[in-house]
Amino acid sequence: MGTLVSCASTEKNSNTPEGAFAIAEEYDKSERYEEAIRRYTEVKNKFPYSNFATKAELAIADVYYKQESFAEAQVSYQMFKELHPTVPNSDYVQFRIGMSYYNQLPSTIDRDLTLANDTILNLSDLIKKYPNSEFVNEAKEKRTAAIRMLAEKEEYIADFYFKRKIFDSALGRYEGLYNNYRGLGFDAKALSRATISAQKIGDTAKAKKYEAVLARDFPGSRELKDAEKELE
Secondary structure, three states, X not given: XXXXXXXXXXXXXXXXXXHHHHHHHHHHHOOOHHHHHHXXXXXXXHOOOOHHXXXXXXXXXXXXXXXXXXXXXXXXXXHHHHHOOOOOOHHHHHHHHHHHHHOOOOOOOOOOOHHHHHXXXXXXXXXXXXXXXXXXXXXXXXXXXXXXXXXXXHHHHHHHHHHOOOHHHHHHHHHHHHHHOOOOOOHHHHHHHHHHHHHHOOOHHHHHHHHHHHHHHOOOOHHHHHHHHHHO
């Protein structure tokens, strides 16, 4: 494959922006990514005022993404966005920024999830600014996945405190789980455990408040029965 690329490249003039970019593309398509980045960088440096320089900047970000070098991809897409805010494919650039963050997320919730917030912020930006973009549906799906990871971590920490009977800390976490991640499947548990935790620390008024919401939204549920038992 390398020979084919080399032979084809000699047919193009690397002294023109079109030719230099085409040569870089050949290395890109043949998955010789390091050489592709070097060639795209040459296009930027040799022909800075050509539209091929702009194309090369985006191509470099795309190569990093293909290599799964997502941190480098994110930085490259972000720089491209700042330098070229009005390009026609701005939605694509914004989507790739969000996805670069998403693809750096850890596989388990017990790790640092700071990048989940960056994922949510950037994908939300795409959804808001480009509602008709072809990338919106996937952006919504991945945003929800990132939000769910944060919710699961909040649940994990809340359960940790609850099992160790540190009910004041558990209460705060279950309140956060209910208030910040409503509608993701955690509501009944959060309300029930918040009721129990509040009662355990002597805040009966708060316990009754959460129990009332639980009875309204989840009548007949196991979570409601657990909460009612605590209030007996």
